Amino acid sequence: EIYANKFEEAELVALTKFFQTPIGKKYVTLVPELQLAEGKLLFEEMLKSYPKFGEELDTVKRLQAQADSERASLEQQAKSGNRDAMYRLGTAYCSSSNSADRKDRIAKCFDWKMRAAESGLPEAQFDVGFSYIDGRYGNQKSGTEMFKWMKRAADQGHPSALFYVGSAYAGNIKVFGNQPTGVEMNAKEAEFWLQKAAKAGGMGAIMELAAMYF
Numbered sequence: 001e002i003y004a005n006k007f008e009e010a011e012l013v014a015l016t017k018f019f020q021t022p023i024g025k026k027y028v029t030l031v032p033e034l035q036l037a038e039g040k041l042l043f044e045e046m047l048k049s050y051p052k053f054g055e056e057l058d059t060v061k062r063l064q065a066q067a068d069s070e071r072a073s074l075e076q077q078a079k080s081g082n083r084d085a086m087y088r089l090g091t092a093y094c095s096s097s098n099s100a101d102r103k104d105r106i107a108k109c110f111d112w113k114m115r116a117a118e119s120g121l122p123e124a125q126f127d128v129g130f131s132y133i134d135g136r137y138g139n140q141k142s143g144t145e146m147f148k149w150m151k152r153a154a155d156q157g158h159p160s161a162l163f164y165v166g167s168a169y170a171g172n173i174k175v176f177g178n179q180p181t182g183v184e185m186n187a188k189e190a191e192f193w194l195q196k197a198a199k200a201g202g203m204g205a206i207m208e209l210a211a212m213y214f
Contacts, residue, residue, distance in 0.1 A: 070092070071089065071092045071093075074088055074089040074092060075089055077089075078112060078115070081119075083115075083116045083119035083120065083121045083124070084116075084121065086112050086113070086115045086116035086119065086121070086124070087112070087113060087116035087121055087123060087124045087127075089112045090108070090109045090110070090111070090112030090113035090115075090116065090124075091109070091113075093105045093106070093108045093109035093112065094106065094109035094137075103138075106137055106138055107137075107138065109137060110128075110131070110137035110138065110139060113127055113128055113131075113137070114128055117149060117152075120152075120156075122152075122153040122156040122157070122158040122161070123153075123158070125149045125150075125152045125153035125156075125158070125161070126149070126150065126153040126158050126160055126161045128149045129145075129146050129147075129148070129149030129150040129152075129153060129161065129164070130146070130150075132145040132146035132149070133146050133176055133177050133179070134177065141177065141179060142179065143173070143176050143179035143180045143181040143182065144180075144181060144182040146164075146176055146179070146181065147164075147165070147168050147181040147182065147183055150164040150165050150168070151165050154193060154196075157196075157200075159197060159200035159201065159202055160197075160202070162193050162194075162196045162197035162200060162202065162205070163193075163194065163197040163202045163204050163205045163208075164176075165193045166189075166190050166191075166192070166193030166194035166195075166196075166197055166205060166208065167190075167194075167204075167208060168181045168183045169183060169185065169186045169187075169189040169190035169193060170185065170187075170190035170194070170208060170212065171185040171190075172208065187212070190212070191209070191212065194208055194209050194212075195209065
């Protein structure tokens, strides 16, 4: 279909005949080698026309090597039970610039962040909870899982988690992407958690409290 959009029928017949000839068959076998040589030539020309490109490429490689080294160190700490290292390692996997293994990196990112959350780190608990709102780590969206982890983070005073927990009790499911949280509306609980969030400087909580009072 691609060729049909570019060539007339007679031209396609001619091409087919050409590729059946000895020269045509030789050309087909040499295409990968020719493309590689052409790519190397273009790269060399790029270096000549843009001298700093080589330096910048070296800088990228150096930073990537440094990031790999730091990630290896974090992994060693994380495996020894350091929950901060677990969370930072998860973040490192998520922020890697290598797109070739993105799916595997995101899976490792979520795995380590979940381990940190299970170990009681409030930042990780909030992060994991939020991921159940937008599915950012490939995990299935779930209002109930979101609330579970937000509540654990809120119990430890995480400012943003306080707001989400209060909103859940207030019945404001818009902040959860309209996903049901499984939490029964409770005005007293909503006020309790939203006041905590407001005292922590949360503007969203202040606005929600104002809506409740007025």
